[in-house]
Structure formats: C-alpha cells, structure tokens
Amino acid sequence: MYVIIISVLGITMIFAAFMAIYAKKLITAIISLGLIGLFASIIFLLLAAPDVAITEAAIGSGLSIAIYLFALRHTEGQEEK
Amino acid sequence: MKNTNFVTGSFIALTLVVILGIFFFQALNQPAHEGKTMPVDNVHLEDRVSLHYVLKNVNEASQYLESHGKSYFNERDEVPSKTIEFGKSKNLEEGSANEVTSIVVNYRGFDTLGEVTVLFISIIGLTLLMRGINNKKIREPSLILKTGTTFLSPLIVLFGIYVFVHGHLTPGGGFPGGAIIASGILLLIIGLESFQFNSVLSKSIESLAGLAFVGIALAGLFVKKSFLANFMPTGTVGYLYSAGMVALIYIVVGLKVGAELASGIAKLKEGGKND
Structure with missing residues (x-):
C-alpha cells in the first residue's frame, strides 16, 4: 500500500519538477515547485518522520514559495523576452 | 547553437531522472531487514513512533551490541530494554x-x-x-x-x-x-x-x-x-x-x-x- 502511494507521489513529483524547469511562465514554475514540497512532506509522513514532514510543509510549500513570489514581483518586467 | 545546448541539456536531465527513478524503485522493493535501505511495507507507524520512542537507554543497548557484534538496525527487537511507561518512568535520557x-x-x-x-x-x-x-x-x-x-x-x-x-x-x-x-x-x-x-x-x-x-x-x-x-x-x-x-x-x-x-x-x- 505504502509503495503504491509513494510511487504515485514520486512520479507526480518528477513531472512537477520537469514542469518547474520547462514552464514558459515563471509563476507556473513556482507553483509546481510548491507541489513538490507538499508531496515531499506527505512522503516524509508516510516514512514515519513527522518532524521533517511538519517542517517541509511549512517551509517547502509555504514560506519559500511566498519568498519566490515576492522576488518575482520585484523583478517583474525584467524577464528575458 | 542555443537550440543544440537546450537539446543536450534536456537529454542529460532525462537520463539522470531515469537513473534516479531506477534507484528509487529498487530501494522501495528491497525487503525489510535485509539491506540498509528503509523498509516500507512491513513497518507500522505505531511501531516506529509510539512503542519504540522509549528505547533510549543507550548504555544498555551499546553494551549489548559490543558483546554480540550485531548492527542495531537489524536486531532492534532483541536489544534488552527496560519497560517504559508513559507518565511513570523518570529520567530516561533527560526525560x-x-x-x-x-x-x-x-x-x-x-x-x-x-x-x-x-x-x-x-x-x-x-x-x-x-x-x-x-x-x-x-x-x-x-x-x-x-x-x-x-x-x-x-x-x-x-x-x-x-x-x-x-x-x-x-x-x-x-x-x-x-x-x-x-x-x-x-x-x-x-x-x-x-x-x-x-x-x-x-x-x-x-x-x-x-x-x-x-x-x-x-x-x-x-x-x-x-x-x-x-x-x-x-x-x-x-x-x-x-x-x-x-x-x-x-x-x-x-x-x-x-x-x-x-x-x-x-x-x-x-x-x-x-x-
């Protein structure tokens, strides 16, 4: 059971990582990065590491995404055309 | 030139992902207690967090390991430990x-x-x-x-x-x-x-x-x-x-x-x- 869940989450994470690299818009890349953090925290929870899961959910899919979004707002209009 | 670089980079990235994916599935398919990888299928959450959270008397465990020469991970269930009761035991590795x-x-x-x-x-x-x-x-x-x-x-x-x-x-x-x-x-x-x-x-x-x-x-x-x-x-x-x-x-x-x-x-x- 765990193997199936973790495999599905892992494959989705790989696709999200590809999306983060090849997305045309930067905001799509940032959101797929947040998806990776969220799924990583679920995997940590399933592998019996609740401490790491809490930290990853708060930082990986919350605060760092907000920081990227604020940075994107400050660099608006300077993207490579 | 730029296009060639892009194709090469994509190819290298794809190869790395495939290799990582092979490692990923191999690690997941390892039977528990055999290798050093994380056992996934045979472990219950309560077995890892609640029941064994108290196996903290490091001195006894290390003495046991020295006398038997076994690795802690494989023989965890055989390490002698005091019974530890929630709300009763005192000063087990700082409590x-x-x-x-x-x-x-x-x-x-x-x-x-x-x-x-x-x-x-x-x-x-x-x-x-x-x-x-x-x-x-x-x-x-x-x-x-x-x-x-x-x-x-x-x-x-x-x-x-x-x-x-x-x-x-x-x-x-x-x-x-x-x-x-x-x-x-x-x-x-x-x-x-x-x-x-x-x-x-x-x-x-x-x-x-x-x-x-x-x-x-x-x-x-x-x-x-x-x-x-x-x-x-x-x-x-x-x-x-x-x-x-x-x-x-x-x-x-x-x-x-x-x-x-x-x-x-x-x-x-x-x-x-x-x-």
Whole structure:
C-alpha cells in the first residue's frame, strides 16, 4: 500500500519538477515547485518522520514559495523576452 | 547553437531522472531487514513512533551490541530494554518523550545554536540586499482572502505556539513552530491591508530570544560545568513540565525563528526603504 502511494507521489513529483524547469511562465514554475514540497512532506509522513514532514510543509510549500513570489514581483518586467 | 545546448541539456536531465527513478524503485522493493535501505511495507507507524520512542537507554543497548557484534538496525527487537511507561518512568535520557528533540537539543545543542546563527546571518544578508528597493503595490486582497485571514491567522499562530511549546512531547519543535508562526504572519501581511508589521518588536523579540539561548547555555556551563548541559530537573516522561531545559530552549528557538522569518518576509513585501 505504502509503495503504491509513494510511487504515485514520486512520479507526480518528477513531472512537477520537469514542469518547474520547462514552464514558459515563471509563476507556473513556482507553483509546481510548491507541489513538490507538499508531496515531499506527505512522503516524509508516510516514512514515519513527522518532524521533517511538519517542517517541509511549512517551509517547502509555504514560506519559500511566498519568498519566490515576492522576488518575482520585484523583478517583474525584467524577464528575458 | 542555443537550440543544440537546450537539446543536450534536456537529454542529460532525462537520463539522470531515469537513473534516479531506477534507484528509487529498487530501494522501495528491497525487503525489510535485509539491506540498509528503509523498509516500507512491513513497518507500522505505531511501531516506529509510539512503542519504540522509549528505547533510549543507550548504555544498555551499546553494551549489548559490543558483546554480540550485531548492527542495531537489524536486531532492534532483541536489544534488552527496560519497560517504559508513559507518565511513570523518570529520567530516561533527560526525560523527553520525543526522541528527535532529545537528540537535537540535548546531544546536538551546539549544532542548534549554529543553525539559529546561520538563519540570523541570512536574514541580515536579506536586509542588506533589500536596501534601496522600493515597495511595489500588490493587488487588493479579495473578500474571501480578507475574511479567511481574520479568523485563520490567529489559529495558525496558536498552532505554531503549540508546536514549539510541546516540542519535547509531540513531533515538532522550535524550527517548525517558528515557520508556522511566520506563515500565519505572512497570511496577515498579504490578506489585511491595514496590517503594519512592527519591525522594532520583531527585532527585540529576536535579540532577546538569542540572548536567552546563550544565557541558558551559559547557565549549564556554570551549574554542570559543560556548555548547554541539561541542568534542570527532568521530571516524568510525558508531562509538560519534563525534559528540563529542552522545553525552554525550544520556546526560545521558536520565538527567534518566527520573528526572523516574519521580518524577512515583511522586508520582501515592503522593501527596505525604511532601514
């Protein structure tokens, strides 16, 4: 059971990582990065590491995404055309 | 030329992903107790967290390992250990129920001090970089965001405080608790236009918490002749007043990390014009 869940989450994470690299818009890349953090925290929870899961959910899919979004707002209009 | 580079880079990335995927499935398919990889299928959560959280009498376990020459991981169930009862046993490796916490603060307390310092330095660097960058208006928050913020952000901050106050009993601790508090303040910053981040208050909380951490560590130096020694009574496993100074240090670390991350986010939102 765990193997199936973790495999599905892992494959989705790989696709999200590809999306983060090849997305045309930067905001799509940032959101797929947040998806990776969220799924990583679920995997940590399933592998019996609740401490790491809490930290990853708060930082990986919350605060760092907000920081990227604020940075994107400050660099608006300077993207490579 | 640019196109060729792109194709080559994509090819290398794809190959790496395929190789990593093969490793991933191989690691998952290893039977438990055979290799050194994480057993996934044959392990129950309660077997790892609740029942064995108390297997902390390291001295007996290491004596057993020396006499038998076996690895701890494979023979974990055979290591002799005292029966440990929640709410009754006393002073088992400083009395904290969450074993991660007892490692991070008791054995590796100096590392924790270093981590807090690294975060402090990175926030100083962020403040320096944001100097002279002006504020940019963000879109006005919608009604849903405003309404949600008013009743969700106090709950999020309260949960963060719970996470670091109960750091020695339940999963969590200073860093996750501080991050959760900072995300609650992030919600306030983007959701309520009238909210003004008080940077003087956050700076004073951060400085006082850092001083308190070093003060607790120095108290250990004076009382037990060792920096960061656990000098307080450790109480009974499972009670709130247990584990000695672990709870104090996690409260201090939680306040410090929360204030630091929140001030960093506020700096990114408002620009560094005021400093």
